[in-house]
Amino acid sequence: RPRVLSGAQPTADSYHLGNYFGAFKQWVALQDEFEAFYFVPDLHAITVEYDPALLRERTYIAAAQFLAAGVDPERSALFVQSHVPEHAQLAWVLGGITGYGEASRMTQFKDKSAKGGQDVSSVGLFTYPILMAADILLYQADKVPVGEDQRQHVELTRNLAQRFNHRFGETFTVPEAHIVKATAKIYDLQDPTKKMSGSNQSHAGVVDLTDTPKQVAKKLRSAVTDSGTEISFDPVEKPGISNLLSIYSALTGESVEAIVTEFEGRQYGHLKVALGDLLAEFVGAFGDRTRELLDDRGELDRVLARGAEQASEVASTTLDLVYERSGFVRGI
Ligand code: TYM
DSSP states (O other): OOEEEEEOOOOSSSOBHHHIIIIIHHHHHHTTTSEEEEEEOHHHHTTSOOOHHHHHHHHHHHHHHHHHHTOOTTTEEEEEGGGSTHHHHHHHHHHTTSOHHHHHTOHHHHHHHHHHOGGGSOHHHHHHHHHHHHHHHHTTOSEEEOOGGGHHHHHHHHHHHHHHHHHHOSOOOOOEEEOOGGGSOOBOSSOTTSBOOTTSSOSTTOOBTTOOHHHHHHHHHTOOOOSSSOOOOOTTTOHHHHHHHHHHHHHHOOOHHHHHHHTTTOOHHHHHHHHHHHHHHHHHHHHHHHHHHHTOHHHHHHHHHHHHHHHHHHHHHHHHHHHHHHTOOOOO
């Protein structure tokens, strides 16, 4: 079976709707057809300032939210990155074939380091995409379901795989990004020209998967809309309404056209209230499920241990091959 792999950083107390529609929903959809590996990239999370106790808690929250979203540990390996040491080991090898200039062109690093200045950014933040390439190549993944903001990192991964294969012999599967256009970039409800992100200055436009139904309804009511009155899908002229339509469509499975028809002759406010109700219900149920899962840490630990075991099997096979190809003496 072809393989799929993805992860989402445990850097907040909850994931948000952008993570859910951009990533988790695709993860869940792909786990039947693919041999799936989904993991919590805790090694990535330490590339910015962080608190160890919080990281530990957020790693559990991450695992619980993956499960609440529908990742099925019977079908997919669900694990924590640091439980599989091969990730860091392969990243080091890949670092040797990554150009400094090539790494410097990563826009996410440029954006993130722009906030505090490159001098205060960690070297880890700079080499982060190389670790991500290792995550992917270690499992010989065919597909990597992510949002639009990760496209460049998957492109780097492809280049590194091809380069290694070319220099040292066929070793890695060259992966493809799996980016579903309709939900590849969910926008902030307060500023629909910016992507929804946990690090946005205000949280008023970010719907977290742990928000209460009341909070969700309020965030939707105060969502920024556009000039004009007609509900239509036009991301350039009407980014706010278009974002709400995209979310509505992703949540219900109805096409955007059908929703536009349904709301014909009605006002922006109607759409905001209707979507607010739907999302309040969705997030409410999601929160209940997450809390339930978090109540049984023993069971979470068992799921993650089993996932790490499955992941290790594949990871150690790939790393062996890489070390062999790299010219390392293998010992006896
Ligand atoms: P991260 O943790 O920032 O985000 C997790 C996933 O959510 C997607 N996403 C969005 N999709 C649509 N609209 C949005 N507003 C939005 N915000 C976030 C992201 O594209 C991502 O798919 N580097 C990765 C984590 C990672 C990884 C990997 C992913 C580490 N190793 C290997 C895939 C494969 C990251 O920071 O995603």
